[in-house]
Amino acid sequence: MSNNSLGNDVSIVLCGEAGQGIQTVETIIVKALKNSGYNVFSTKEYMSRVRGGENSTEIRVASKRVISYVNRIDILLALSEGAVPHLENRITSKTLIIGDEMHLKSLPKEKYNFIGVKFLEKAKEMGGTIFSNVIAAGTIACILDVPKSIFESIITDIFTSKGQNIVEKDIAAGIKGYEIGKGLIDSGRIKVEIEKNSEVNDELLLDGTVAVGLGCIAGGCKFMASYPMTPSTPLQVFMAANSKEFDMVFEQAEDEIAAINMGLGGFYAGARSMVATSGSGFALMEEAVGLSGMIETPIVIYIGQRPGPAVGLPTRTSQEDLNLALYSGPGEFPRIIFAPGNFEDAYELSQKAFNLADHYQTPVFILSDQYFADVFYNQPKFNMESKIEEHIVKTNPDYERYEITDNGISPRGIPGFGEGLVVVDSDEHDQMGHLTENLDMRTDMVDKRLRKLKRIEMETVPPDLLGNTEYETLIIGWGSTYGPIKEALSNLEDDKISFLYFKQLYPLHHSTEKYLTQAEKTIIFENNAQGQFSDLIKLKTGFEIEKKVLKYNGMPFSVEEIENNLKAFTEG
Incomplete structure (x- = not known):
C-alpha cells in the first residue's frame, strides 16, 4: 500500500526560478492530461522578472470538472532550492515534495514528506540541465498514467519549430522522466487514483485570454491598437497571431494614448476596433474615453486588472479597476462594463461588447484580470456562432451626425458611405457636428446622450x-x-x-x-x-x-x- 495515496482530485504545484521553463512544463502536462481524458485546471503566479525569484504553477487533475484555485498542495514538484520556502504557507505534512536531491538536501527530514530524485544528473546525461524540466514533466505524466504516445505527440507539437534534433532529445528526456515515475510507483511510494473520462478528449482546452479573443473575433473586430502591458499582452498576441486569418489589422502603438485614439479612428471609419491594456495603461487613455463619449464614436476597451496604484504588482491579480472604468473620462455619458467569470461568458460578452458599442455609440469595457486571463481548463464545446449586428447607415445629403432622437441614438454614418458629410468634434456641437456654445443646445445634447442609458438598461445582462x-x-x-x-x-x-x-x-x-x-x-x-x-x-x-x-x-x-x-x- 502506498504511503502517499492520493484521491480523485489532486493539486500539483510546479515551482522554480523564472527562466527555468515552468510555463513550458505546465503546457506539456496540461495538454497531455486533457488528451488522456482527465479534467484539468491550471493557474500560475509569477514574479516580475526575467531571471531568478520563484514562480509556480498549480495544476489540478480530477475525476470531476474543476475550474478554480485551491490552497492545498498534494504534490510539489520542486525545481529549485527556493521552491519550498516560497510555498511554505501552503505546504502541510500531507504534501509530497518531489525534487532533485541537490535542491532538497537542506530540508529537515522530520518536517517534510519528500522524495529526492536525480533530475539534474539525468539531464546532464541527456546533454544539459535544460532537459531537467522535460524529465520532471515525464515523471508527473507517468505518475498520472498518461500514455507515452500522447506525451510524445505533445512534445513534438511544442518543440517542432526548434528542429528534429531537439524534438528527439526532449522525447528522450521525457522517457527518462517516465522511468523515474515508474520507479516511484513500483516502490509503492506514490499512488494516484483519478478516473478518466473519454468525453474530455473532445472538449475544448482554453484559457481566459483565448475565450475573450474568440469572442472579439466573433463580434467582428477588425482593428486593434495596443501597447504591451501585463496581463493584457497575451490578448494582443492572440489577436495579432490570428489577424491574417480573420482579416484584422493589429497595430502595436507607441503608447496607450496613441492606441485608443487609433481605435476611435478605426471605429469612425467603420472598422470595429478595440484596445487592450491594464489599469496603469488605461489611466493614460482616460481623456480619449471622454472623446468617445463626446463624439459618440464606439470603442471596446479590455482591461486586464492587476494591483496598483501605478505599476503596483505587474504580474499579480486584482479587481481594483472597476471604479477606474466606471468614472473614467470627464463629463457625463453612458458606458457599459462587463466582467466575465467563465469561458462561455467571456466569449459571449466579448462578442456582445462590439454589438452594443456599435449600437449605442459608446465605450464598452471588458474587465478581466491576471488570474482569469491565465487560467486553463477543459470546457465542453459551446455555441460559437458569430452574431454581428450592423448599425451603420448610408448617409444622404441632409445627414446630421448628431440628430436629436427620442431614444438618444443618432444614425451613425461613416465617411465615404453615402452623400452626407460626417462631422465630429470634441467640443460640444450641434446636430451637424459643428462646434457650438449655445447653452440650450448643450443641454439638449447632454440629455440626448444620456437617454441612451435608459435603452442600455433594457439590454443589461442579468446576474x-x-x-x-x-x-x-x-x-x-x-x-x-x-x-x-x-x-x-x-x-x-x-x-x-x-x-x-x-x-x-x-x-x-x-x-x-x-x-x-x-x-x-x-x-x-x-x-x-x-x-x-x-x-x-x-x-x-x-x-x-x-x-x-x-x-x-x-x-x-x-x-x-x-x-x-x-x-x-x-x-x-
Whole structure:
C-alpha cells in the first residue's frame, strides 16, 4: 500500500526560478492530461522578472470538472532550492515534495514528506540541465498514467519549430522522466487514483485570454491598437497571431494614448476596433474615453486588472479597476462594463461588447484580470456562432451626425458611405457636428446622450443565481471570483446558501435589489481593498451588503478561503 495515496482530485504545484521553463512544463502536462481524458485546471503566479525569484504553477487533475484555485498542495514538484520556502504557507505534512536531491538536501527530514530524485544528473546525461524540466514533466505524466504516445505527440507539437534534433532529445528526456515515475510507483511510494473520462478528449482546452479573443473575433473586430502591458499582452498576441486569418489589422502603438485614439479612428471609419491594456495603461487613455463619449464614436476597451496604484504588482491579480472604468473620462455619458467569470461568458460578452458599442455609440469595457486571463481548463464545446449586428447607415445629403432622437441614438454614418458629410468634434456641437456654445443646445445634447442609458438598461445582462431560489444567505461575486465561489458552494452542500454571480457590472440589472432584499444575510467577495462593487450596489440600490470579504495581496481567492469565510459567517 502506498504511503502517499492520493484521491480523485489532486493539486500539483510546479515551482522554480523564472527562466527555468515552468510555463513550458505546465503546457506539456496540461495538454497531455486533457488528451488522456482527465479534467484539468491550471493557474500560475509569477514574479516580475526575467531571471531568478520563484514562480509556480498549480495544476489540478480530477475525476470531476474543476475550474478554480485551491490552497492545498498534494504534490510539489520542486525545481529549485527556493521552491519550498516560497510555498511554505501552503505546504502541510500531507504534501509530497518531489525534487532533485541537490535542491532538497537542506530540508529537515522530520518536517517534510519528500522524495529526492536525480533530475539534474539525468539531464546532464541527456546533454544539459535544460532537459531537467522535460524529465520532471515525464515523471508527473507517468505518475498520472498518461500514455507515452500522447506525451510524445505533445512534445513534438511544442518543440517542432526548434528542429528534429531537439524534438528527439526532449522525447528522450521525457522517457527518462517516465522511468523515474515508474520507479516511484513500483516502490509503492506514490499512488494516484483519478478516473478518466473519454468525453474530455473532445472538449475544448482554453484559457481566459483565448475565450475573450474568440469572442472579439466573433463580434467582428477588425482593428486593434495596443501597447504591451501585463496581463493584457497575451490578448494582443492572440489577436495579432490570428489577424491574417480573420482579416484584422493589429497595430502595436507607441503608447496607450496613441492606441485608443487609433481605435476611435478605426471605429469612425467603420472598422470595429478595440484596445487592450491594464489599469496603469488605461489611466493614460482616460481623456480619449471622454472623446468617445463626446463624439459618440464606439470603442471596446479590455482591461486586464492587476494591483496598483501605478505599476503596483505587474504580474499579480486584482479587481481594483472597476471604479477606474466606471468614472473614467470627464463629463457625463453612458458606458457599459462587463466582467466575465467563465469561458462561455467571456466569449459571449466579448462578442456582445462590439454589438452594443456599435449600437449605442459608446465605450464598452471588458474587465478581466491576471488570474482569469491565465487560467486553463477543459470546457465542453459551446455555441460559437458569430452574431454581428450592423448599425451603420448610408448617409444622404441632409445627414446630421448628431440628430436629436427620442431614444438618444443618432444614425451613425461613416465617411465615404453615402452623400452626407460626417462631422465630429470634441467640443460640444450641434446636430451637424459643428462646434457650438449655445447653452440650450448643450443641454439638449447632454440629455440626448444620456437617454441612451435608459435603452442600455433594457439590454443589461442579468446576474445568474446559482443554488436554491429559496435561500437565506446570499453570496455576491463578480468576474473571476465565479470559479472558487461556485466550487465552495458545491462543496458545502447547503441549500440555504446561494450565489449571485454578476457578469455585467454597469448598468446594474433591475433584478439586483430583489435578490438582495430576499436574503437574510448577504456576503460579497472582492479582490480589492474597498469593496468597489459593493459600493456601486449601495449607490444604485441603497442596499448595504452585510459582510465584505476583501483580498488584495495579489492572489486570487482559493476555494478553501471561500468555504472558511462562509462557514464563519453562516454559523456566527
